[in-house]
Every structure is written in structure tokens, then in C-alpha cells.
Amino acid sequence: MTVLCLIETEPGGASEASLRALGMAAGLAERSGEALAAAWFGPPGAVPPGDLAARGTRLGYALAPAGPGGYAPRAWARALVHLSARLPDGAGAGPVSAVMAAATDRGSEVLAHAGAITGLPVAANCVAVTRAGPGELRLTRQRWAGSLLEDAVLRASPALLTVAADAVPPADAVPPADAVPPADAVPPADAVPPADAVPPADAVRPAGAVRGAGPSRGPGAQPEAAPAPGTAESVRVQVVEQAVEAADLAVRASESEQRRDGVSLATARVVVGGGRGVGGPEGFAVLEELASLLGGAVGVSRVVTSQGWRPHNQQVGQTGTKITPDVYLACGISGAIQHMAGCQGAKTIIAVNTDPGAPIVAKADYAVIGDLHEVLPALVAALRERAGGP
């Protein structure tokens, strides 16, 4: 049996979200003694073999649906369904028991199409998964964007799953006790020092995954004589042409229109957040300045976008962006669960709030009690002084 993971590619290789999904797929494959395969749309060299090998993947499929290129959700789903129905020359990997993808816009959409094409159920936003028996998975998935967890049993072959963007297993979301944790599993809650009550965002990124490690291999590359497992040379990438129906190509993405966004909110290392306490659109200048000094991005709460103070693409939360920064500095934000759902993937949360009783203060790692209009200018001045400039 084989666990198959869809990889979304970027110019530099696999996307961070897809590598997290692959990490979870690797855990499932390892615990249930199954093989792990990765599939992507694009040339065979689009995903560095080292990235795959680091997660125990030995089979890669570079999919090329017949027809015009670019993202076409139904065509991608059809190709993935065809591939999972029969792995070509699977090197003894056996039938596909599960198809996984990152719960991004594209990953969620492609798996929904795969579910509709096959009539099979789809479990969205999983944070933990383990095999319960043949054709049966036990999983934990997010509801309310992660404010609530659902333990469920998925009976389907193959199982179709998406992996939550912030799938840092919460302390109590580890698979059932009878499952052997994967080598890269987050240590149980009691092994974590209390200061790390918010699990580090990179804890689920398996170690040793160096982007671009190892040469990319061409189509049909054959493995050399018994390459060591886990090395780039152990990965075998095959190009697979899949026939899709003409109707599957009717909806496809046309080229993107570039925006002037600097640091992307979803991937920023530092996010400076502003909420109702900012007071109005003009109050964000100091947050922008601070974010720029820290090389980060500005994020806002829902009230800020519903008031029209800032554009919606800056919203952090259940109906906005999920962020996974090293530091989230939440200023003038009360900390409703819909907002916390968007920032629970932050390694460290620092709250600046006038109200010591605000929910965010209870949920943050550090807090400054005070008015952001006083604290932030002083912080900006201190950082400028430290940098040796005016």
C-alpha cells in the first residue's frame, strides 16, 4: 500500500505547506508500514529529490495532464484520481490507500474535485492521522478553523485528506496511544518546557530537509545500484502523462496579476498585528514602520477590515489568512477565537493591550500592558537607536 501526497511547487521547489503535508503523509506511511509517493504537476526537476528523500519518499511522479498547462482544478483532480487508481511501475509500492494534500486553496479544491469524481468522502484540515484498519483511518481534523477539534473515522479507499496549514499538532492532538510516533513527531506536551506552551511552528517540519539538496533527475531516471535510503539518489521520479476529459480543462487559471505586496503575510517571520485598539486607518503607520524594521508584515483583526480601515488581504483569522510566524506582536487585539484560529501557528505571541483581562493576554507568551500608541513609537525609536540610525 502507498500513501500519495500532492505537492504544490514554487519557483524554489515544494511549497512549505506541501512539505508539511508530506511530513504528515510520511508519518502515516511509516506507522502503517506503507510506501510514500509524491506527485506534482510540472517538470520532473520541479521538486528537489533531497526534499522528498528527507521525508522517506522514494517515488516521485511528475504529472503532465494532456492539454494546455497551468492550474486546472478538475484536470488536476482527474489526473490524481487516475494515478491513485494505478501507480505506473510502482516498484512494488502497491495500491494507493490515501491521497493527501495541503489545505491550501488549490489543495482543498483539487481534493474536493477528487471526492466528487470518485464519490468518496474528503476529510479537510487534518492535524493527525493514523491507520485503524484496512480501508479505515482514525484522524483528528480542525473545525472552526482549529478552535475545535473533531476525532473521526474515515472509511474509504483511497482516503482523501487535506492537511491543515498550521498542522502543528496541538499538545492533545497526538494520534492514539497505540500508534508509534514518527521520528519527527512533536514531543508530548509534558516534555515541553512550560515557556513553550505554544508549540513551535517548525516542530512539524522534519529536520534535515534542505531545499535543493541533491541534483534533480530527469524523466525515467533509474536508481543506481542500491542507493542509500534517505539520499537524493534513492528517489526515483517518473513522468506520467494523464489523459483528462476536455471538460476538465474548461476551468483553468490564467496568469496572475502581480500585486505590490512586500512580505507575504502567510509566510512572514514576524507579523505586527493591529486590532480595534489602533483606532482608525491613520493609526497603522506606526505598525507598518515597525513591520518594516523587523522585516515582517502587518496583519489585522476582522473588525479592522469590516470597518474598512485596512484591506481584507491583511486579515488574520478564521475568514482571513492563517499565519505561522516566529513572532506575532498583537497590538490592540482582544483575541476572539476567530482571530486566535488564524495565529495559533505562531511560535511566540506577544500582546500589547491596555486591558490586562483581555483574552489575548491569557493566550500570549508575553504581554505589555499599555496603549499601543505609546508603546509602538517607543519600540520603533529603540529599534532605530539599536540599529545605529536616527
Add this chain to the structure above:
Amino acid sequence: MEVCVCVKRVPMVGGAIALTPDGQAVDTSMSGFTVSPHEECAVEEAVRITERHGGTVTVLTLGPPEAEQQLRDMLALGAGRAVLLATDGTERGPVATAAAITAAVRDRGFDLLLFGNEAADTGGYQVPVRVAHALGLPCVTGIKRLEVTPGAGAAGRLVAGREYRGSLESFELPLPAVVSVKEGINLPRYPSLPGRLRARRASVEVLDPGPAPAEGLRTERLRVPRAPASRARVLGSGAGAVPALVRVLDDLGVLR
């Protein structure tokens, strides 16, 4: 343009979510109800489309008889018709929900079916796609910009935009089509007083969705993720806390 918007009645939650003692559902004994935020934007978008191009907005929901209130809320925003697929209150999964919606909309001649990207509570991310497949219609999800060009036959089209890695990718679909939207596509209006009065008097069509097909995903229980045990370490008050804050940021390795 005949536009149908599918909405879902969900509990209004604030600071915390409480569960029923058996862990099978959210305790709604103390909560109000609303529709998912993405769906309110879908209704607003549909109303704007019909204001511009003519036609009617129909709102449809699958839910308990009490979901009539959410339909009336959407009528107050400018929808013209409302359809309730009345259940006994038992939660239906995405496969069953899509089947019920498909049967209800199939022969009504809608040009456009709008959904929210995902329901706020169950977050299944699949009902619109399943409905589109069942009806043989083109579909795109997660849309934050929508431009509709009505027309007969092949002339009716829409262009839909979606955020992708900091830019916007666009999709062109022939009508009729299925589109799910995200909050941010627009700022929904507040219901007007005449709108509210009209919504109170409007009739709601109630249909029986029939029995629910079995789901392959079975919920065992719900649980609230454990909150961090300790409160934040308070670094100080006001600008006086800044030196301590700088030290923390430095320790965390984010100062350049």
C-alpha cells in the same frame, strides 16, 4: 440573472466554544445564530449582481426549521426568495448536504450558484464542488473578485479572481456556473429598515430534503484544544516595558 446563494445556520461564537456533555455537538443553548461570514458576502455579491443586471436572488439553506430566521436575515439584505430544506436538526455531512442542494436547485434554471468557501463550523471545503459535479456545471472556489457578464447561451460568462501567493489568478467560466467566495470580496451592507420589514412579511418555501445518504467520514467526538496552562509573562506597562520587549525580541532572534 437568476442567482441562488446557499447559506448555513451556524452558532455565533465569541470568546470560547462550549460543547455538549457527550462531546457530540457545540452547546448552543446560550448562543445566537448567524450564517457563515463568507456566505453573508456571497449574498451581498448576489444582490449587487442583480442590482446591476436585473433578476432575483434566491437564498437556500439546509437546516432545522429555526434556520428560517437566517433566511429572513438574508432577505433583509436584498434577497428576493427563500427556500428551506427542513431537517430534524441532525447535522448532515458534506455528501448528504450536496445531494439535498443538488436535488433542490436542479430544475430551477439558475444562472449562478454562489456558496461561501467553507462553512464556519464544520469546514468541509467540498459542498460547492460536489454540487457542481452533480449538475455538470463548471466551478471555482475561494473567489475574492467576481465579474459577471449575463447573456443567452454562450454569451453568459464570469471572470473570477483568487489570491495566489500574493497575487491574483483569474478564471473564466461560462454560465451557468458554481462559485464559492471568501470574505473580503465585498463589505456586506447593513439591512435597511424597509428590507427588514419586507423580510418579515416574505414567505419561505419549505421543502423536504428526504433521507440523508450515508457519509464515509464518521465523527466520534468533538473536543476543545487544550489552552496553554500559563498566562503571559507581563513585561511591564506602557513605554517603560520597551527595553524588556527589545530583549525578548532579540532573544527570539528576530532583530536584524
